[in-house]
Structure formats: structure tokens, C-alpha cells
Amino acid sequence: xxxxxxxxxxxxxxxxxxxxxxxxxxxxxxxxxxxxxxxxxxxxxxxxxxxxxxxxxxxxxxxxxxxxxxxxxxxxxxxxxxxxxxxxxxxxxxxxxxxxxxxxxxxx
Amino acid sequence: xxxxxxxxxxxxxxxxxxxxxxxxxxxxxxxxxxxxxxxxxxxxxxxxxxxxxxxxxxxxxxxxxxxxxxxxxxxxxxxxxxxxxxxxxxxxxxxxxxxxxxxxxxxxxxxxxxxxxxxxxxxxxxxxxxxxxxxxxxxxxxxxxxxxxxxxxxxxxxxxxxxxxxxxxxxxxxxxxxxxxxxxxxxxxxxxxxxxxxxxxxxxxxxxxxxxxxxxxxxxxxxxxxxxxxxxxxxxxxxxxxxxxxxxxxxxxxxxxxxxxxxxxxxxxxxxxxxxxxxxxxxxxxxxxxxxxxxxxxxxxxxxxxxxxxxxxxxxxxxxxxxxxxxxxxxxxxxxxxxxxxxxxxxxxxxxxxxxxxxxxxxxxxxxxxxxxxxxxxxxxxxxxxxxxxxxxxxxxxxxxxxxxxx
Amino acid sequence: xxxxxxxxxxxxxxxxxxxxxxxxxxxxxxxxxxxxxxxxxxxxxxxxxxxxxxxxxxxxxxxxxxxxxxxxxxxxxxxxxxxxxxxxxxxxxxxxxxxxxxxxxx
Numbered sequence: 001x002x003x004x005x006x007x008x009x010x011x012x013x014x015x016x017x018x019x020x021x022x023x024x025x026x027x028x029x030x031x032x033x034x035x036x037x038x039x040x041x042x043x044x045x046x047x048x049x050x051x052x053x054x055x056x057x058x059x060x061x062x063x064x065x066x067x068x069x070x071x072x073x074x075x076x077x078x079x080x081x082x083x084x085x086x087x088x089x090x091x092x093x094x095x096x097x098x099x100x101x102x103x104x105x106x107x108x
Numbered sequence: 109x110x111x112x113x114x115x116x117x118x119x120x121x122x123x124x125x126x127x128x129x130x131x132x133x134x135x136x137x138x139x140x141x142x143x144x145x146x147x148x149x150x151x152x153x154x155x156x157x158x159x160x161x162x163x164x165x166x167x168x169x170x171x172x173x174x175x176x177x178x179x180x181x182x183x184x185x186x187x188x189x190x191x192x193x194x195x196x197x198x199x200x201x202x203x204x205x206x207x208x209x210x211x212x213x214x215x216x217x218x219x220x221x222x223x224x225x226x227x228x229x230x231x232x233x234x235x236x237x238x239x240x241x242x243x244x245x246x247x248x249x250x251x252x253x254x255x256x257x258x259x260x261x262x263x264x265x266x267x268x269x270x271x272x273x274x275x276x277x278x279x280x281x282x283x284x285x286x287x288x289x290x291x292x293x294x295x296x297x298x299x300x301x302x303x304x305x306x307x308x309x310x311x312x313x314x315x316x317x318x319x320x321x322x323x324x325x326x327x328x329x330x331x332x333x334x335x336x337x338x339x340x341x342x343x344x345x346x347x348x349x350x351x352x353x354x355x356x357x358x359x360x361x362x363x364x365x366x367x368x369x370x371x372x373x374x375x376x377x378x379x380x381x382x383x384x385x386x387x388x389x390x391x392x393x394x395x396x397x398x399x400x401x402x403x404x405x406x407x408x409x410x411x412x413x414x415x416x417x418x419x420x421x422x423x424x425x426x427x428x429x430x431x432x433x434x435x436x437x438x439x440x441x442x443x444x445x446x447x448x449x450x451x452x453x454x455x456x457x458x459x460x461x462x463x464x465x466x467x468x469x470x471x472x473x474x475x476x477x478x479x480x481x482x483x484x485x486x487x488x489x490x491x492x493x494x495x496x497x498x499x500x501x502x503x504x505x506x507x508x509x510x511x512x513x514x515x
Numbered sequence: 516x517x518x519x520x521x522x523x524x525x526x527x528x529x530x531x532x533x534x535x536x537x538x539x540x541x542x543x544x545x546x547x548x549x550x551x552x553x554x555x556x557x558x559x560x561x562x563x564x565x566x567x568x569x570x571x572x573x574x575x576x577x578x579x580x581x582x583x584x585x586x587x588x589x590x591x592x593x594x595x596x597x598x599x600x601x602x603x604x605x606x607x608x609x610x611x612x613x614x615x616x617x618x619x620x621x
Contacts, residue, residue: 001274002551004551004553006583034549034588036517036519036549036588036618036619037618037619038519038616038617038618038619039616039617039618039619041616043616043617044614044615044616045594045598045601045614045615045616046612046613046614046615047598047601047602047604047607047612047613047614047615048607048608048610048611048612048613049602049607049608051609055598055602055607057598069521069583069616071619072586074549074551078274078276079274079275079276079278080224080226080273080274080275080276080560081275081276081278081280083560084226084560084562084569084571087562088562088564088569093562093563093564094563094564096563097563098561098562098563099561099562099563100559100560100561100562100575101273101559101560101561101562102553102554102556102558102559102560102583103272103273103274103553103554103558104551104552104553104554105551105552105553105554105585225570225571225572225573226560226571226572226573227573228573228574229573265557268555268557268558269557269558269573272554272555272557272558273554273558273559273560287568287569
């Protein structure tokens with residue numbers, strides 16, 4: 001089962017070493033599928049296409065989330081307990097940050 | 109004759125339902141399928157047993173029947189089977205379903221699944237009642253005083269999360285257990301308090317619910333005999349429930365501890381609970397359920413040892429600080445040192461947001477003011493409590509007190 | 516430059532075929548890096564670590580009005596091209612929106 005770990009409000013107290021160690025732990029455990037850190041939210045742009053076919057581009061995020069998505073990991077593990085374990089080990093879960101764990105759709 | 113068979117069939121189902129469901133969940137890893145074939149096996153038993161007689165090992169009969177139904181179902185629905193990644197469907201059908209006629213007890217896994225932290229807290233008690241106590245959805249709805257459709261929706265949503273997010277059916281390992289066990293205990297205790305405090309409605313105690321909670325705690329205690337907090341929870345509920353008959357008077361009103369007819373207390377329950385308190389408090393630092401059980405045990409003694417109760421509240425306060433614990437401690441202090449001392453402590457709690465909306469705070473204040481001979485203030489407090497109280501017996505009690513102080 | 520296209524379509528935008536077409540075109544254009552579709556947000560779980568204590572709760576942490584349904588990471592030369600791909604994505608149609616975010620480069 002694949003899960004996406006969404007990183008929200010990661011603390012600046014987490015060092016680069018923390019992130020590197022975490023990434024290595026995922027790879028060593030053989031559960032790593034993919035990941036991407038995201039650049040600052042000030043660089044965010046929202047795109048919509050109106051019913052008339054017109055593309056509407058606006059500055060900033062679409063949803064007013066309290067904290068901003070900072071990146072993600074995708075892991076492949078047997079169940080939610082294993083996914084939560086990895087989420088809890090991620091630097092993004094510490095110092096007031098949170099990880100949202102969402103199962104990924106598996107197409108037959 | 110048929111009546112007898114039906115009665116024993118009912119009793120067996122109640123006992124076996126949760127066990128059967130848990131064993132099937134373990135085997136097939138799917139709550140929906142397990143639930144479906146459990147019901148089918150019970151329906152089959154309702155038809156067969158009155159004709160053939162109750163089999164020698166009813167649990168094994170039910171398990172065999174349920175497994176057969178599951179295998180048939182998976183044969184018919186290959187994609188479903190594939191999703192469950194069943195590799196040994198054939199082997200399972202031929203293999204021994206039950207060892208020595210005894211169903212393996214897999215219920216501990218199910219306890220942890222039903223109380224999983226990734227499920228909404230409000231639904232954990234309901235799931236436990238449904239899947240471990242074997243109540244129907246309608247019975248669970250009645251337990252929580254919500255419409256059946258509402259409860260059905262909540263259960264379906266929770267089940268979807270269990271299968272969709274793949275919440276596992278497993279017992280947490282030793283490292284995780286301290287973090288996970290309190291959730292299971294909280295779910296059981298929430299069923300008990302729901303039955304006991306009866307926040308609304310005509311009865312003070314809804315015995316059926318309190319007894320379901322006791323039954324669940326007994327099962328859990330058998331499964332985890334060495335976990336002192338499980339022992340503590342069982343003891344707490346036994347020692348509280350032992351006083352149930354004395355808690356309401358002939359008029360249906362609440363009777364306070366000191367006015368209770370002690371001959372109505374359930375001696376057998378107290379005798380069962382007391383050694384459990386000792387066990388819960390032996391062999392390590394005390395947990396909150398063990399301490400509350402010890403407090404309940406002291407309430408079951410005569411005369412009530414208030415100084416000891418106050419010290420136990422001090423311990424409880426250090427383990428789980430809460431204004432409700434402070435309130436109970438203040439009442440115990442009033443019993444030990446007199447109402448003046450208790451009232452001073454209560455007044456410190458005034459304005460505490462977590463007590464707002466609870467009738468117990470003004471009710472306790474009113475009682476102490478009454479004892480201090482300050483009827484006008486007592487009447488004011490009782491009136492305030494009456495506006496907040498939900499259960500009828502407590503309302504009666506408060507009204508009687510209000511009349512007494514000339515309100 | 517890598518961009519992440521975050522899809523907030525509420526599950527309404529575009530039929531299955533439109534998504535398949537889009538998926539095919541990002542792959543054929545050689546810009547596709549990765550992408551996933553997420554299950555119903557009802558199955559989300561939030562994890563945070565408070566000191567050493569792990570706190571697991573049901574649901575997403577913030578009551579966002581719109582919920583992330585999936586994403587693509589694309590490798591394209593510039594923001595304009597990324598915007599084009601965002602507009603071609605069915606998630607930006609029919610009241611949905613695609614949020615474009617640059618991936619951090621180390």
C-alpha cells in the first residue's frame with residue numbers, strides 16, 4: 001500500500017542533516033517511492049480554467065490552509081501503523097509541524 | 109422446548125459473536141466480509157439448531173459455517189478475492205477450521221483496531237460495542253441516543269477508513285503498547301460512563317450499557333491479565349457498579365453516598381473488585397484507573413475513609429490533572445475537614461472553562477452551602493444546577509434540595 | 516526546473532478519459548517526473564510529534580475548504596511551460612484548481 005506523507009509547517013529547527021538522515025532511513029528500509037521538497041510558498045501560483053475555456057492564473061495558493069505544504073514523501077508500506085511510524089520519524093512532524101498521511105489510489 | 113433452544117442460542121451468539129468476528133477478520137483481513145459471513149452463520153444456526161439441536165461446540169460450528177460462506181463469496185467475486193490477496197482459499201476450505209473445538213481468541217487485535225487513534229474518538233466506543241460486544245447497529249444507536257441512520261453512517265464511515273487507509277488488525281508491540289492501551293481503556297470506560305452518568309433521559313444508570321462495558325473489560329482483562337491498568341479499569345467499574353441499586357431512592361431520585369442503604373450494595377461485585385484493586389496497584393507506579401479504583405473501593409467501605417480518599421485524589425491529580433478531579437477532591441476535602449474548607453477549594457475553581465455547562469459544579473457548591481447553613485446562596489446554586497442537569501433522578505434530587513433550603 | 520502541480524478539483528473535474536489523455540501527454544512530452552492520485556480525504560490521518568510523544572488523529576489537520584486530490588511533478592524549462600501544463604490538467608477545469616509550486620533544488 002502506498003501512502004503520501006504531506007509535510008505541513010515543518011520547523012526551521014530541523015537541520016539539513018535531519019532531512020538527509022530521514023531520506024536515507026527510508027531508502028535503507030526499502031519503503032521509499034518518491035519525494036519532493038517545495039520552494040517557498042511565496043512562489044506559488046494557482047491556475048484554473050473557466051467553463052469558457054479561459055485560463056485564469058493567480059498569485060498564491062488556492063486553499064487557505066493554516067500551514068503550507070512544504071513537501072512530501074511517498075512510501076510503500078504494509079499498513080497505516082507502518083506509515084504513521086515513518087511519518088513520526090520525519091523531521092517535519094517535530095517542533096509543531098505536522099504530517100498528513102494519505103493513502104494513494106491504486107488503479108487495478 | 110423451542111423457547112429453550114432459542115434462549116440458549118441467543119446466549120451463545122452473544123458470547124461467540126465478537127470472538128467469531130475477530131477470528132474471521134484475522135483470517136480474511138476484511139471487516140466487511142467478516143461481518144457479513146458472521147451474520148450468515150448466525151442466521152444458519154437459527155434455522156438449523158432448533159431442528160438439529162445445539163451442536164457440541166457451537167463456536168466451531170459457527171466458524172466452519174462462516175468460513176465456508178466466505179470462501180463461496182470469494183469464489184464468486186474474483187476481484188474481491190484478488191484484492192484480499194487470498195492465496196490459500198482452497199487449502200483453507202479443506203484445512204482444520206478450529207483446533208480442538210475451541211475458537212482461537214483474536215479479539216485483542218480487534219480491540220486495538222476499534223480504538224485506533226486514526227479513528228474519530230467519538231466513534232471508538234460505538235465500534236467496540238458493535239464489533240466486540242456484538243450489539244446490532246440499532247442497539248448501538250440506542251446506547252448513544254442517536255437515530256439508527258446516524259449511527260449506521262458513522263459506523264460505515266469508520267469501517268471505510270479502516271479498510272481504505274488500511275488500519276491494521278494487530279496488537280501493538282511492547283514499545284507501542286503504553287501509548288495505545290489507554291485508548292482502548294478510554295473507549296470501554298466511555299461506554300460505562302455513558303451508561304452510568306446517563307447525561308440525559310429518565311434513568312440514572314442504564315444498566316445494560318454499564319454491564320456491556322463490564323463484559324468488555326472482563327474480556328480484555330482475560331486477554332491482558334498482566335496489564336495493571338486493565339485490571340484497574342475492571343476494578344473501578346465493578347466497585348462503582350456495586351452501588352447501583354442504592355443510588356436511586358424509591359421516588360426515583362439520586363441518593364448521595366452518606367444516605368445510601370448499604371444493604372443494597374452488591375457484595376459479590378465488591379468482593380470481586382477489591383482484590384483487583386490490590387493487583388492494579390502492585391508491581392509498579394500506579395495508573396489513573398488503578399487510583400480511581402482505589403478511591404471507589406474506599407467509597408464502598410464503612411465508615412468512608414475521607415483522609416485516604418483525599419490523598420488518592422492528590423495522586424490522581426498528579427497523574428491526570430483536570431478540573432473535574434479538582435472538583436471531586438474539593439468534595440472529599442469537605443467531608444474530611446468540613447464544608448468551609450471544601451467550599452474554599454470550589455471557589456478557586458469558579459470560572460474554570462472546562463467546568464462550564466456541567467451541573468456538578470453548582471450542585472456541589474449548593475450542597476456545601478446548605479451544610480454551612482447559607483440557604484439563600486444554596487438555593488441560588490441549586491437553581492443554577494437545575495438549569496444544566498440532564499438526567500431525571502439528579503433533577504429530582506436537586507429539586508428536593510432546593511425545596512429543603514426554601515427555594 | 517521542476518514544478519509540482521497540486522490538484523484541488525474536489526473529484527469533479529474531468530472524466531476518466533480526460534485524465535488518461537493528460538497523463539499520456541505529459542509522459543509523451545518527456546516532462547513527467549512523478550504523479551499520484553490520492554484517496555478520499557476521509558481516509559487521511561494526521562501525525563505530529565510533541566516532544567517525544569506521537570499524536571495521531573483522524574482526518575487532515577486543517578479544515579481546508581478544498582482538498583488535495585493528487586499531484587504531478589513535471590520537469591519543464593520555465594514557469595510559462597509549467598502554467599501551460601497546469602491549464603491542460605483536468606484538475607484545473609470545472610471549478611477545480613491546480614496549484615503550481617516550484618520544487619526546491621539542493
